[in-house]
Amino acid sequence: MRLKQQGFTLIELVIVIIVLAAIGIATSSYIATGIGIYTDISERDRELNSTRFVMERLRRDILNALPNSLIVSYSGQCLTYTPIIKSTLYDYDFPISPFSSSTAGIASIDDYSFEDGDKAVVYLLQADELTSNKVQPISEVDGETISFANAVSFPLGSPSKRLYIIRDSKSYYFNSSKELRLAEDCFSDGSLMANNIEGDFLVFEPTLQRNGLAKVTFMLDFDGQEVPIEQTLHVNNVP
Known part of the structure; x- marks a missing residue:
């Protein structure tokens, strides 16, 4: 007695291939989306950490600045202080x-x-x-x-x-390359403090109730969306 041979038909094989391809496309799209989200979050976290470092450095420098020595120039793009x-x-x-x-x-x-x-x-x-x-x-x-x-x-x-x-004065400045730098003078060669960042400075004169203040506004660029971060800087010393 002959045994009947069993197997897949061509239509069944094509259907299986199509189903596996659909599953592969969906899986790869899901993985790519997850990688994109992770990369975006990592990039934002890196820029935020860089901004936090700059904010802490600015806070310490201005805290120990000579009273009444803060100068804002170049339409708010440069803050000069005397340590x-x-x-x-x-x-x-x-x-x-x-x-x-x-x-x-x-x-x-x-x-x-x-x-x-x-x-x-x-x-x-x-x-x-x-x-x-x-x-x-x-x-x-x-x-x-x-x-x-x-x-x-x-x-x-x-x-x-x-x-x-x-001794000598120091200057923080935002340049056209979306960098924040620290230098001897506004827009001279200096140390890179943060990139992919824009912003401006504002100085408030001291009053009888408080010391001098400076405010810096950072504008971070997250995929074309600008996110503002403000920081108030206190001058600790008095004349």
């Missing part, structure tokens, strides 16, 4: 107008190493006074004595007898 190297208190013999002297007594400064170009600042009230006689170059700091290159006379004394030592 404080050290602060101390001056003695009764400090050269406040009408008195003048090339040396004076100060409270000792810990962990300070003098560098050429260091300057002493007393009672700065406006940023444009950085080029006035409220800022005087230092020639030496030895213990509790500060020396100037020539006899100097500061026009106004600080109510708290506070003296700040500064």
Whole structure:
């Protein structure tokens, strides 16, 4: 007795191939969608982490900025500030107008190493006074004595007898390449702080109730959608 041979017909094979192809397409589309979502989330998380780093760096820098030294320029694209190297208190013999002297007594400064170009600042009230006689170059700091290159006379004394030592100013700026950079001057070569970012700065003058403030608005670009993030920066010190 012959056994009847069993098998698939051509139509059945075609149907199976079509079903498997449909399942493969659906599966690959699902995997591709998941990979795209993961990649997008990872990219956004990377940009947000970069922005968080910049926000923390800005907070620390402006917190320790010289009071009333903040300047916004280039239509809000650049924020210039003067970092404080050290602060101390001056003695009764400090050269406040009408008195003048090339040396004076100060409270000792810990962990300070003098560098050429260091300057002493007393009672700065406006940023444009950085080029006035409220800022005087230092020639030496030895213990509790500060020396100037020539006899100097500061026009106004600080109510708290506070003296700040500064060096060069720094600038944060947004450029046309959607980068935030930190440099010696606005739009000069500097360190890249974040990319794929735009924004602007705004400075609020101090009042009797608070110190000076700066506000920065970051505009992040997520696939063509702009997301604003605002940060308020406080100047911790007073004249």
